[in-house]
Amino acid sequence: MTEWVVLDIEGTLSATDQVLVTLYDYARPRLGPWIDEHGDDPAVREAVAQVRELSGVAGGTDELVAVLHGWMDADRKVTPLKTLQGLIWQRGYAEGDLVAEFFPDVVPALRKWHAEGVRLAVFSSGSVAGQVAFFAHTTDGDLTPLFEHHFDTANAGPKREASSYLKIASVLGAEDPGTITFYSDVPAELHAAAEAGWRTVGVAREGEPHGGDDFAPHRTAAAL
Missing domain, CATH: 3.40.50.1000 (HAD superfamily/HAD-like)
Structure with a gap:
């Protein structure tokens, strides 16, 4: 039973298109601003650290975003990407955008x-x-x-x-x-x-x- x-x-x-098109397109341009504007958020800090660890990127936000966009293009199920996307989508739903x-x-x-x-x-x-x-x-x-x-x-x-x-x-x-x-x-x-x-x-x-x-x-x- x-x-x-x-x-x-x-x-x-x-x-699938709702995620890979609608939600991904919503998150894509907002990743950089979100990282810059929420640097004090422990979840964001941890996600950024994980992106750096997994990618080897040591540069600024633009380089991090390039890595995240690459993962999105490949539909990689990478935890720090999912964390950042989820935070952006959470606000999008709350504000009625999604x-x-x-x-x-x-x-x-x-x-x-x-x-x-x-x-x-x-x-x-x-x-x-x-x-x-x-x-x-x-x-x-x-x-x-x-x-x-x-x-x-x-x-x-x-x-x-x-x-x-x-x-x-x-x-x-x-x-x-x-x-x-x-x-x-x-x-x-x-x-x-x-x-x-x-x-x-x-x-x-x-x-x-x-x-x-x-x-x-x-x-x-x-x-x-």
């Missing part, structure tokens, strides 16, 4: 699970701050009350490693990992979750980058 449903966002709940949209089947499924007593959590490469802002400002209103936990690569680990899913299961208090079902559009993430003992569902949405991938041996659906 499923006690927890853990959900990916990009390509699973929301169109509104999250979902595939038509998503919100009814979330509300149905919640009403039936299934507990919900999110595991996304986007930062927890960005996730919370995303679900708080949607075309269907504030959906944050539906979720009990948010996980990202900073507090859980890489999405393609089984150890991340074992850590999440521990935080959820799930003694039997088979009571957790993970929904994702990326087969490699499903493989890692299954290795950790989770149930898995591949979400193969037509027109999405992974829609035509081979999801075997995972159960596959076209919607939630």
Whole structure:
């Protein structure tokens, strides 16, 4: 029996273009100003230090931004980039510049699970701050009350490693990992979750980058 449903966002709940186009385009010109204007923020200081460590860049903001833009162009799931993006998106949602949209089947499924007593959590490469802002400002209103936990690569680990899913299961208090079902559009993430003992569902949405991938041996659906 499923006690927890853990959900990916990009390509699973929301169109990939909303992240790679809308959100990325919003964050791109704001990264430099954000770093310069929030230098006293511990989260920003740590992210900048991590960018320097990972890239070897010792220069100023312009060089840091060049590294961040390169990671964005390659869609790298790098924690300091996700931290900075999440902070920028958080303000964008709060100020009404951004509104999250979902595939038509998503919100009814979330509300149905919640009403039936299934507990919900999110595991996304986007930062927890960005996730919370995303679900708080949607075309269907504030959906944050539906979720009990948010996980990202900073507090859980890489999405393609089984150890991340074992850590999440521990935080959820799930003694039997088979009571957790993970929904994702990326087969490699499903493989890692299954290795950790989770149930898995591949979400193969037509027109999405992974829609035509081979999801075997995972159960596959076209919607939630």
